[in-house]
Amino acid sequence: MIGAALHARGLRPIAELAADRPHGTRLRYLAGCKCFLCRRANSDYERHRRAVRAAGDWNGLVDAAAARAHLRKLARRGVGKRMVHAVSDVSLSVIDAVRSGRKTRIRARTERKILAVTTAARGDAVHVPAGPTWERIEWLLSEGFTKARIARELGAKRPALQLNRHRVTVRNAAKVEALWKRYQA
Numbered sequence: 001m002i003g004a005a006l007h008a009r010g011l012r013p014i015a016e017l018a019a020d021r022p023h024g025t026r027l028r029y030l031a032g033c034k035c036f037l038c039r040r041a042n043s044d045y046e047r048h049r050r051a052v053r054a055a056g057d058w059n060g061l062v063d064a065a066a067a068r069a070h071l072r073k074l075a076r077r078g079v080g081k082r083m084v085h086a087v088s089d090v091s092l093s094v095i096d097a098v099r100s101g102r103k104t105r106i107r108a109r110t111e112r113k114i115l116a117v118t119t120a121a122r123g124d125a126v127h128v129p130a131g132p133t134w135e136r137i138e139w140l141l142s143e144g145f146t147k148a149r150i151a152r153e154l155g156a157k158r159p160a161l162q163l164n165r166h167r168v169t170v171r172n173a174a175k176v177e178a179l180w181k182r183y184q185a
């Protein structure tokens with residue numbers, strides 16, 4: 001099954017790729033060889049990856065200009081702050097402050113999260129965990145909204161709230177967030 005799916009995407013299964021590699025390569029390790037050389041190749045790789053990740057996780061202060069330019073570019077292309085917030089998990093207040101220029105320095109990790117948002121966030125293909133969305137929906141329901149009403153507000157054709165419990169599209173997460181915001185005191 002998996003092999004077929006990979007082939008369909010133009011990728012070869014790992015066993016096939018590994019077959020013509022010498023021992024002492026990580027690919028062969030992943031394909032199932034646990035000989036000394038292959039195990040060592042894999043542990044070298046893991047060590048290297050941990051080091052890169054530790055370095056990449058640096059979280060000092062950086063100039064917010066790059067993030068600001070990126071947010072503005074995304075906005076021009078139809079990815080608003082709520083979508084950026086839903087995909088990146090950076091708070092709306094920080095996104096606002098960066099975009100307006102009020103905040104001139106941000107944490108490196110925040111910058112990385114913002115820069116990682118692409119215009120793909122516009123589409124329905126991008127999913128985020130549904131927890132925060134459902135919390136807002138529960139709140140709306142407790143305030144007297146009906147599910148049908150919420151579904152309508154989300155642009156559903158039928159008055160049924162069909163949202164997955166585990167993951168929702170960025171688009172729906174952003175819509176629920178906007179709806180919730182609109183009815184906050």
Ligand SMILES: [Zn+2]
Nearest residue numbers: 023033035038
């Ligand atoms: Zn081997």
